Amino acid sequence: MGTILGRGWRLRCPRCGEGRLYPSARRWFVMHERCEACNLKYERDRGYFLGSTYINYGWTGMLLVVLYFGLHFGCGFTNTQLSFPLAAVFIGVPIVMWRHARSIWLAMDCVFDRTGFAEDE
Numbered sequence: 001m002g003t004i005l006g007r008g009w010r011l012r013c014p015r016c017g018e019g020r021l022y023p024s025a026r027r028w029f030v031m032h033e034r035c036e037a038c039n040l041k042y043e044r045d046r047g048y049f050l051g052s053t054y055i056n057y058g059w060t061g062m063l064l065v066v067l068y069f070g071l072h073f074g075c076g077f078t079n080t081q082l083s084f085p086l087a088a089v090f091i092g093v094p095i096v097m098w099r100h101a102r103s104i105w106l107a108m109d110c111v112f113d114r115t116g117f118a119e120d121e
């Protein structure tokens with residue numbers, strides 16, 4: 001499980017760990033259709049990556065809670081002072097982490113449901 005999630009975090013194919021999920025950093029939202037090394041199809045069905053939005057929402061929400069409580073109660077910033085920076089985090093983090101959310105979603109699917117991920121398929 002750790003190996004597969006590590007591959008996900010490194011934006012690699014969860015099955016072989018060799019193929020890249022994304023061709024380059026310039027084309028941020030473009031994903032390879034299949035693994036270059038083992039030919040695993042990444043988008044397994046229409047709407048497959050919808051679940052990755054929950055991952056992205058989850059870690060963005062947790063980060064906002066930690067930042068808000070740390071900066072408001074720990075450092076004494078007012079809600080007015082925090083509104084713009086936290087709104088920027090709320091908008092920016094899902095965009096920056098979009099690739100990783102999809103990759104982790106694919107890796108979690110590989111961990112919890114091996115159907116279609118076996119080497120001989």
Ligand SMILES: [Zn+2]
Pocket residue numbers: 013014015016017018019035036037038039040
């Ligand atoms: Zn692969």
